Amino acid sequence: MSNLMAVKVRRDLRANWSRLALMVVAIAISLMVFGGVLCGWATVGRETSGAYMSTEPASATILLDKGVNAEVMAALVDRARDEPGVTAAVGRTQFNSEFRINDQYRDIPIQVFVAAPDDPMQMAKFFPQQGTWPPAPDEIYLGKDALALMTTTIGDTVTVTWPSGGHRDDGAEAASGTTVKLRVADTVYDPSLSPSPQEQRGRGYVSTAALAGSPVLFDQVKVVVTEPGQTEPSRSREAATAVASRLSIALQRDYGVTIREVQVPPPYAHPHQWQADSLLLSLLAGGAAALLLSTILVASMLNNLFTQQIPQIGIMKAIGASSGRIGRAYLVMVLIVATAATVLALPASAWIGNQLVTNLLSMLGIEATTLAPPTWTYAVIIAVGLGLPLLVAMVPLLRASRITVRAAIDHHGGTTQPGRATALLAGLGRIRGLDRGLIMALRNTFRRPARFVLSVGLLAAAGIVFVAGMSLSSGVDAVAEQAEAERVWDVEIQLAQPASMDRARSLLQPVGDITWVEGMSNAKTGVAGADGVPLTRTYPDQGHGSVSVRAAPAEATMLTLPKKIIEGRWLNPGETGSIVLNQITRNNTLPGVGAGDTVQLSVGGKYTSWQVVGIAEETGHGSGVYTTTEGLAAALGTPPQVNMLRIATSEHSEQTRDTVAMAASTALTNGGITVEKSESVSRANASSAGHMGPLVAVIMAIAIAMGVVGAIGLASTMSANIIDRTREFGVMHAIGAQPKSVRRIVVAEGIFLALASCLVAALPALGLTALLGNGLGTLFFSAPLPFRISLPAVIIWVVLAILGAALATAAAASRASRITVREALAYL
Structure with a gap:
């Protein structure tokens, strides 16, 4: 690029800094959302899989109908290890109980996991934070995240009732139970379980030595299943089911035990993995939508900018500049804008991803080894941030740079034929008693159909997501309220x-x-x-x-x-x-x-x-x-x-x-x-309320981001309209129009656009609410959520849209009111 072109680019950057700043903000905001989701998705997937699999979870658990003693369980485990496809097996038990802390009653149940003192803890593991396995015979370890829920600390005494028949969630077997007092000696980190606060129950870990003098019965055979020739646990639930079923039949035949059920959870998936997946899919969809909107907005803003510069392009071509040199100069300007947006978005994306990971892992009960996203996520953000604006700029840039000198001279920024809406509104202006200023504002709103569609579309998209998100929240609340009402x-x-x-x-x-x-x-x-x-x-x-x-x-x-x-x-x-x-x-x-x-x-x-x-x-x-x-x-x-x-x-x-x-x-x-x-x-009630709250917050965050992009689009459209109508405003001032009248007309245009966007958003908001309610309800409950439209959301969005439109057009209105006749005549 020659020195003259470099000077031209610098001057254009200074002259159009406000519009270019809006482009930077629009790209940066959508890139922040997209990049934050990308960082969060990559980090959560890595940390969740690593933490869950660090416990060496069982591929299947064979639950016996009646507990057996340690000798019989040892025989069952040995037989399980001989089964083709089984690489590890262990015998365990667990039970639910009321409990007391320091002899004080607690209305929270406790789930106690039991293993033998000599259990090598090579599968279905958990991690004591200070001590080692096993605890002393008079000790119990508690889940780390259960201490606050159970209002207890290390050193307290926990009293539980140990059933004589082992694990009995359904109470099918009579069991008198033995009361045992144990000292809380340590906490346990167990990433294979959902968090205690969400489930509203404590977790305890003891060895069979805690039931001194009484035989302990085991009722679980846990096995790890691998594919032939592989060492890692199988990722196929069907394969694990086939091996566990075959083993169950053999145990019943050879040892006379009765199998209550074979439990085969989805392999490699945390119990609340579906929650994280749902949130991340929603975020990815929202981030992609915000990125798409900002891309459309940037393309429109660039088209407006290049259209404004057509007379200058004609002059440059008249004195010998080629289309290639002009195109490269504008491409550099777009690259500067993209680089500025990417520089702003990159650290913000990392921060958003960090917050997202922290919240999601907390929901999953997982402690991250590191919150740093993978390096490739930064490369993707940079590639999207730099490449997407350049890509969308190519069409308006090529069209502008290839214009001929004659076409550039003939360009006047307006349309030769008025649209039908404009003609109709011009006819309304001849009716006596109607406010001429508002009629003019309404006519100008439809003056450029493409810009009208863009502005209304951006604001409507944000309104659709906002109302649908709030309505989805109402649907979720309806489920919780219905469940609470049923609990009489x-x-x-x-x-x-x-x-x-x-x-x-x-x-x-x-x-x-x-x-x-x-x-x-x-x-x-x-x-x-x-x-x-x-x-x-x-x-x-x-x-x-x-x-x-x-x-x-x-x-x-x-x-x-x-x-x-x-x-x-x-x-x-x-x-x-x-x-x-x-x-x-x-x-x-x-x-x-x-x-x-x-x-x-x-x-x-x-x-x-x-x-x-x-x-x-x-x-x-x-x-x-x-x-x-x-x-x-x-x-x-x-x-x-x-x-x-x-x-x-x-x-x-x-x-x-x-x-x-x-x-x-x-x-x-x-x-x-x-x-x-x-x-x-x-x-x-507290347990059911803790499972879906984050989803609504995520949707609302997406709606806010899209609302900001929509407001920027409106501000850009109004700015472009003011530039195109510079001569018009000059004429208005020349014939005596007051600055406040001009400001009123311009602000009214923005408000009309906001009202139009609300009307356009009405039916799609209903459709998106039904779609989200059906999709998320099916995902969470295998049934659609109750259809609810949040009236407060509708009112809030209409008010925000009108106020936002007034604020977004305030700067353009102020500029229009200050245009002098001299400036209008000097405008190219």
Whole structure:
């Protein structure tokens, strides 16, 4: 580039600094969003996979119906290690319990993981923070993230009830339980589990030595499955399922044990991996949308800039400048703008990515080894930041640089034929009584259709995302509110073994503040596959991916049953041998099953055949199978019993709930019924509220970023309009127009554009809300979210759009009001 061209570029940069600054901001903001998401996505994927796999998680867990002693478990583990495809195996157990801290009752349940003192901890590992495995016989390690939830510290004494039969989440086996007092000696970091605050329960880790003098029963055979010729765990759930099923059949045949279920969670995936994936996919979509909008905006701004310079291009060509030299000069100017935007966006992208990673890993309960994103992410951000503006500049740049001298001289910046809208509005101007200034502003709004579409489109896109995001939040709130409204009880008590409802009610009768008690049965189950082995996707926490059979008396009022049947029918009173599946159970276990089909379930250690009479739709619930009380009793071969109690209290305060929970637990325990956990309904509400909140915040952040880009687009459009109409404003001043009248006309144009964008956004906002609600609801609940349009969001956006338009056009209006007749005549 020659010295004269360099001087030309420097002068153009100074003369158009405000417009170029807007371009830099528009590119930088969208690049920040895109780059931050990219950094976050790469870092979260790396850290999540590394942390989860550092625990050497089991590919499958074979859950026995009854616990076995250490000798039998050792034989089962040896047999498992001989199975082709199994490279490691170990025997474990775990149980849920109420607990006390320093003899003070806590309404939070604790999940205790148990291993033998000589367990080498080569698989299904966890990491003590100070000590080593095993703890002393009188010690317990607690999950690091559970201390605050459990309001305890190292050195406190924890009291738990150890069931005699090992792990019994469903209470199918009678177990008197043994009370054990243990000192909190250390904390444990376990990245294979979801965070305790989200699940509203503590986690404890002990060795079998803690139950001194009593035999400990093991009921889990954990195995790692690899592909033939490989050393890494298999990434195929189908392969892990095949090996675990084959091994289960062999264990039942050779050792006489009964397999309750085979748990095969998705390989290499944290229990809350779907949350992080959903957030990142939403962010990537939003970042791409913001980048696309800014790209369109930059292309339009460059086109306006080059159009403004057409007379100068004609003069340069007249004195000998070639199209190539002119094109290179403008290309340098675009490169300067792109470089400035990239320099601004690069550190901001790293910071946004850092914050995103911190929040997502906290949601996953994972501690990062490093927050630094991979080097390649910076290279991608730089390539996009520099390459995209150059790419979008090519079309307007080539068109401007190739213009002929004659065409440049003839260029006047206007259109030769008025549009239909402009002609119609000009006709309105002849009607008496209408404000001439507002009519002129309205006519000027439609004067350049391409700019009108761009400005309205940018603002409408931001409004669509904002309203859809807020409406999605309303849909999520509706699910939480519906779930909370369905929880009409105050205290829920999970029994360690089934009991007679009459006996439980008589034991609770002396407890004050209880107005009503209902009992129901809730048993974990597995759906048998083609080989008859019951399979689930259950994770080691025994919650995520599990399937439960729920039964309640026909007159129950505190168990909310599904209201929407999407196939078949609901259960008839007293019906046996029939079940209704919710859509989550069907989708996760038997995608092809329908009403009228027969399935096999493992219930209480027995394989039973059931006819599916209906498929129900539920949101806010996990996998579920519904039957009648009589149906479950017939399957178990026992009289009707309950293992879950729900209690309504006279006052619904948290203090009353805690008091009743403690008193009811004590009364049942003293009466010989072991309580696994008792908790206030607020715990269930807090657990459901912690799973979807971050998603809404992410969508709102995207909407804000797009709103900023839209405001910049409006400011750019108005600035370009003022430049094109320099002579027009000069004429207006010459015939006596006051500066305030000119400012009023220009600001009114911006407000008209904002109102037009709100009208344009109305229907697409409804569509996007339905699309997001359907997609995210299906992802989270296998059912669409309730369709809700947030009226506050609509009002807020209309107000913000109008105020933003007024502010965005203020600078252009001020400039227009100061244009003199001399400047207008001197304008090229």
